[in-house]
Amino acid sequence: MNHWPDVTVLDTIPSNDADIDTADRNCQRFRLRVPLMFGANPAQDAAALRFLVSAAERYVRVEWHLVGELPWPLHTVVHLPPPATADDAASDIARQWREQSGLALCTYRYGPDFVVLRDNRPGKDRFRGLLGADWVQPFRDLVARIAVDNRLLDELVAADLAIRLGDGEHVVLAVRLLRWPVPYFAV
Structure with missing residues (x-):
């Protein structure tokens, strides 16, 4: 019997590990309402990557939307939770990411x-x-x-x-x- 909600919906990216731990205790999966676009703002990129790293450490799935192409090679982040959906510019990247991702890579x-x-x-x-x-x-x-x-x-x-x-x-x-x-x- 599952006592945790299946999905915790997040309106923003958690700002630190304590916020992620709090949300993680209560869910099996995160859903980000905000799409992620990398390469425009270093602080936002860092927060998004740290969130994905923290989710991967806890084996918690993340449903998120990728906008635009990645500013670094795919192999750099392929071990992190892949985007569930993507805009047209990122659809190939998202597909490849989902195909190549895996635990503990x-x-x-x-x-x-x-x-x-x-x-x-x-x-x-x-x-x-x-x-x-x-x-x-x-x-x-x-x-x-x-x-x-x-x-x-x-x-x-x-x-x-x-x-x-x-x-x-x-x-x-x-x-x-x-x-x-x-x-x-x-x-």
């Missing part, structure tokens, strides 16, 4: 004194990386937007694991692996 997880990064997104080479103890806190700070270690951000951007959006905005695109997306015996 680009992730990171914390261990004791290390961070493991894994990237299996289609359209690029597979990547597995390990950040040692000296990089754990700078990585945490980068994800939380507390402080920016430009060397680390440059490396993550070069690997398409993060994106710079202008006006000092950045987003770590890799999704934190909070729980394994498949049963352990299926691996």
